[in-house]
Amino acid sequence: METRYEITEKQLAFLEDYLLRKYPSITDETRIELVDHLVSDFEKTTENGNLSQYLSNELGFIKQFIFDKANTHQKSYGKQTWKQFYSFLTDIKLLPITFSTLIIFYFLNENLVEKWSWGSLAIIQLLIFLASIIFGVINKKEFKKLDEIKYLSTDIWLPYIMVQLPSSFGFDNFIMSNSFSFTFYASFTIIYAISAFIVIREKRKIILEKYKHLLN
Incomplete structure (x- = not known):
């Protein structure tokens, strides 16, 4: 042999x-x-x-292996955020939040001038964004190289972009020209932001427990 x-x-x-x-x-x-x-x-x-x-x-394989591993957590977080988002549309316990969000943004766009409607959306989104960073992101240096940490807050950027991009290019006026379009756009943005925050908080607890030995 x-x-x-x-x-x-x-x-x-x-x-x-x-x-x-x-x-x-x-x-x-x-x-x-x-x-x-x-x-x-x-x-x-x-x-x-x-x-x-x-x-x-094996250079090609090594690069691809590292890339795939790094993206595994990002894809996983994305799927969990979307799953949490869909629960706001299907879970009877969360539906009141969804309907309240829709009603609030419809009311805002119908009763306030356009800049204040978008300003309200921007302020609410910013508060959730800051809460995600303050109460969700892990900044401990012992964890800085973990892919689970690097991609933990990726999904909180989508709502931020959805608010900043239209206002930067003047597309926000078009969205606000119809109360229904603004209501669904704004509601999607905020509910997705809340979903991302929930996932970040849940994963933060799991990660800290999983790697608590690094802090000892």
């Missing part, structure tokens, strides 16, 4: 150092998983034990 090549301690140290130098932002979790995969594949496929040559041939 053909003897399988076994990576040396020196080669393993080189591999670890190579990944840290070339991808300094890689998380420990991703690095460990990637090293495990590369070592296994290298030992199975190498003919001469040349690790440097192997790595040069």
Whole structure:
């Protein structure tokens, strides 16, 4: 039976150092998983034990692996935010909030001048945005390299853009020209912002509990 090549301690140290130098932002979790995969594949496929040559041939795979891992959490948070958003349309306990939001923005657009209607939307969205940052974002330096932390607050930017972009290009007047269009646009923005805040708060608790050993 053909003897399988076994990576040396020196080669393993080189591999670890190579990944840290070339991808300094890689998380420990991703690095460990990637090293495990590369070592296994290298030992199975190498003919001469040349690790440097192997790595040069696997550059594309390594980049894609790190990219995919980084985006896993972002996609997961996005799905959970949308799930929470849909619950505001289907959960009988949350429907009063949805209907109240619709009624408030319709009332605002019908009874206030346009700039105050949009200003009200901007203020409410900003308050939720700040609350998400203050009570949801984790700024502890021990967690700064974790992808779970990097992408935790991604979804709070969509409502912010939905308020700032139209006003920057003068599109807000068109939205406010019809109370129904403004009501649904504003309600979507705020309910999505609330959904993102809820997900951030829930995930924050889970992450702090999961990695509490880093704080000891």
